[in-house]
Amino acid sequence: MDEEKYTIIIIAGCLALIFLVMFLYVITSVYKSRNLKIENKLRLLEKQKQIDLLTAISKAEEKQKIEIAGQLHDEIIPIVALATSNLNSRITEFEKQGLDLSGIRVEIKSFSLLQENIREIIHKIVPLLFTSFGLLKAIELSIKQMNENPVNQGVAEFHNNTIFSGELPFSTNDQLTIFKICREVLNNLAKHSEYAYLKVSLEEVKDSFILLFLHDGKGVTNEEIDLLEEISTGMGLKLLKSRLILLNAELIYIKDDEVSSIRLIVPISK
Amino acid sequence: MKKEITIGIAEDHPLLRVGLVSALKPHKNIKILFDVSNGKELLENLKVIRPEIILLDIEMPIMRAQDVMQRINAKYPKIKIVIITAFFQKDYIIECFKLGAKAFLPKGDEVEKVLEVINIVHEKGIYIDTEISKVLTEELQNSNKKPSNLRLTxxxxxxxxxxxxxxxxxxxxxxxxxxxxxxxxxxxxxxxxxxxxxxxxxxxxxxxxxxxxxx
Missing domain, CATH: 1.10.10.10 (Winged helix-like DNA-binding domain superfamily/Winged helix DNA-binding domain)
Incomplete structure (x- = not known):
């Protein structure tokens, strides 16, 4: 009888011990998993915070640039243009009276040069083709200019594969950001891919705005681009990334021996 | 006596707009019907009053020049558009002509030149100076250079x-x-x-x- 009791006590003790170990294991696992979840959440929050900060900085920078361009366009250029025009008219009046002021006329040309330089700065910030003709036409004309550049040996074409021809569902600033992304992608392709034929096509303007760059040159993968962005001292790829973040957009790079591609996807918020 | 030419001015820079109006006003054969600062105002004005020629600054706020020109051409095809610009880039000039521009007027040009352009566009319908004709000829020649006998892989x-x-x-x-x-x-x-x-x-x-x- 004592032996039986003793056995039961041992079994019960063992069971209790097993239960305790299991309980401790479960508690530790739950604790660990909770900690991991909190850590992940914190990491995500930190990442989101960084993205928000980057977006805010990019937005502020873009806004500031556009303001500078606006001030140059609205305040500085009119003054120089009017002064040039008035001076020219005055000189014409004096010349009609027989005075030779051709020397001063030559000097006035520097005003025109000044205007041209200011306009160049403006158009670097807000490209003229974009402001005058809109995003799609500006992309098409940028491609045309690439073809005309003797440095580029390849041929590039733009195709609109959608039936879309109306007003794009983005603000002007967002369209400008899309244009700058496209220009950067085109510049990179012209510089590094050595394509013989590049086809840029608008594929969709519904849930997303999708632009596809297909070429037969040297392709890259997303991993290679990430690595390049990390080691590169240039600003091109970093600016490209911050502009993508601004639009919540993505660039998908696919490398292929035959035809490589870059797909720009910009979500359209309804 | 020269025939009266009615014009409308669309220029966003107040200084340049006023300068243009005051330079053209003394000329008896020019009648300025309105001067506005953006494309939207221009289209509003055209609903009630239609000049023969519009001097249009292509870099204006609110409405893109492309949209303004397309609407004017569709609704009022008789109106001749003269582009006021300071930027003479090839593609820009070609696109403007495609959209129906009849002449280009450099910003800051002397009033005599402005009058000459207005008179020629009014009389002959179009004004193309040497620089512009060079650009257009180049484009025409390039567009004829289509690839031929390119081998397929x-x-x-x-x-x-x-x-x-x-x-x-x-x-x-x-x-x-x-x-x-x-x-x-x-x-x-x-x-x-x-x-x-x-x-x-x-x-x-x-x-x-x-x-x-x-x-």
């Missing part, structure tokens, strides 16, 4: 053969073990090389040039 001939046999692009992609994007890319390149713009004309080209079954 082995892969392109394979694609062409399948398409000529009536195979759909998706099936062609599956048959060649590539993506649909790749097939679309090859098709565009084939059409570029053969100067064709649709499948029917491409098939005709392939038959005429005995390209089928040559892959």
């Amino acid at each position: 082995k892969k392109e001939l394979e694609v062409l053969n399948l398409i000529c046999q009536g195979t759909k692009r998706k099936e062609t992609a599956e048959s060649l073990g590539v993506t649909l994007d790749t097939i679309n890319y090859h098709m565009s390149n084939i059409m570029r090389k053969t100067n064709t713009d649709n499948v029917q004309s491409l098939i005709k080209y392939a038959i005429e040039n005995k390209l089928i079954n040559n892959a």
Whole structure:
């Protein structure tokens, strides 16, 4: 009888011990998993915070640039243009009276040069083709200019594969950001891919705005681009990334021996 | 006595607008019907009053110049548009002419020049100076330089053969073990090389040039 009791006590003790170990294991696992979840959440929050900060900085920078361009366009250029025009008219009046002021006329040309330089700065910030003709036409004309550049040996074409021809569902600033992304992608392709034929096509303007760059040159993968962005001292790829973040957009790079591609996807918020 | 010419001015810079108005006002054959600062105001004014010529600054806020010009051409085709600009880039000039511009006027030009352009556009319908004609000629010559006798690659001939046999692009992609994007890319390149713009004309080209079954 004592032996039986003793056995039961041992079994019960063992069971209790097993239960305790299991309980401790479960508690530790739950604790660990909770900690991991909190850590992940914190990491995500930190990442989101960084993205928000980057977006805010990019937005502020873009806004500031556009303001500078606006001030140059609205305040500085009119003054120089009017002064040039008035001076020219005055000189014409004096010349009609027989005075030779051709020397001063030559000097006035520097005003025109000044205007041209200011306009160049403006158009670097807000490209003229974009402001005058809109995003799609500006992309098409940028491609045309690439073809005309003797440095580029390849041929590039733009195709609109959608039936879309109306007003794009983005603000002007967002369209400008899309244009700058496209220009950067085109510049990179012209510089590094050595394509013989590049086809840029608008594929969709519904849930997303999708632009596809297909070429037969040297392709890259997303991993290679990430690595390049990390080691590169240039600003091109970093600016490209911050502009993508601004639009919540993505660039998908696919490398292929035959035809490589870059797909720009910009979500359209309804 | 010269015939009166009615004009409208659309220029966003107040200084330049006022300068233009005061320079043109003393000339008896010019009648300024309105001066506005953006494309929207311009279109509003055109609903009630229509000048023969509009001096249009292409870099204006609120409405893109392209939209303004398209609307004017569609609704009021008799109105002649003279572009006021300081930027003489080739593509920009060509696009403006495509959109119906009749002349280009450099910003800050002397009033005599402005009057000359207005009078010529009024009389002859268009004014093209030497610089602009050089740009237009260059473009015309370039557009005639279409590729000819560009050789198709082995892969392109394979694609062409399948398409000529009536195979759909998706099936062609599956048959060649590539993506649909790749097939679309090859098709565009084939059409570029053969100067064709649709499948029917491409098939005709392939038959005429005995390209089928040559892959």
